[in-house]
Amino acid sequence: MPITTADVNRLRQAQSEAVRLAQGELQKLWFELSDMPPARFRDALMELIPALVRRYQEVGGTAAAQWYEIVRAYYFNDTFDTHIYYGDKTLTDAQQAADTDLRRLIRWKAGVLWDNGDTPANPDELFNFLNNVVDSRIRDTARYTVRGNARRDPRKPRYARVSNAGCCAFCALMSSRGYVYKSEDTASFSGSSSFHRNPKTGEETCRCEIIPQFRSGDNRIEGYSPERLERRYREAYDMLNDGTLPDDWAEDMKAKGISTRRATDPSTITYVMRRLHPDAYGDGIKP
Structure with missing residues (x-):
């Protein structure tokens, strides 16, 4: 049974749901804290946002790991224990560094909570930034989870970076390689192992998914050629x-x-x- 468009859509929908839930929780948190003085507000966000992101990374990563098990079972009856990944490490091993990085980003962006000369404070800019960071980190976890499990799978499937319709030229360039990735050495995506986003806003601009192929030429994904x-x-x-x-x-x-x-x-x-x-x-x- 080949991996089809419906399978890819299920993977994307699971991530979209995790993002929706996380952003809803972020909004509640924001309204509860936003009357604080700017410095206290910033420090509270630095403490609470990494935990929120981590919780929904686990939700999205679990869904991606289960998805991998399901599509793998189309071909094989043996047992394979999946893990959740973020980057090249399991989510648990990567979490401390990821939390530190997120706190650094929040501290940097939180400058907009204060007036700066003739420029008034703009808390909405920080709120939008955090929404985009939540989106990207959850989706990245799903991508890395599929990639990480494909790399360690003893069946050694190849996998592709599959772009969606209307993607940017960079995503199309990376997706043009097809199902050639199968190891640490061949999966760096030409020097860009992470997925790109707007460096100023943090907005997720990539909707690619990592999709394995367990039998050459078998996948049937509409629109991906x-x-x-x-x-x-x-x-x-x-x-x-x-x-x-x-x-x-x-x-x-x-x-x-x-x-x-x-x-x-x-x-x-x-x-x-x-x-x-x-x-x-x-x-x-x-x-």
């Missing part, structure tokens, strides 16, 4: 290598500090991909 994605990538790559880049594109790239020569640079290749196929990507560049 690594062959089509690779053709678009190759078209951009060849244009850069052949020196056929339009002059106005080259001038715009130089003005933005993007190399026009390094076809292996993701910033370079995705710029050309977005220009060549503006309607194919959520961040396409139209004339």
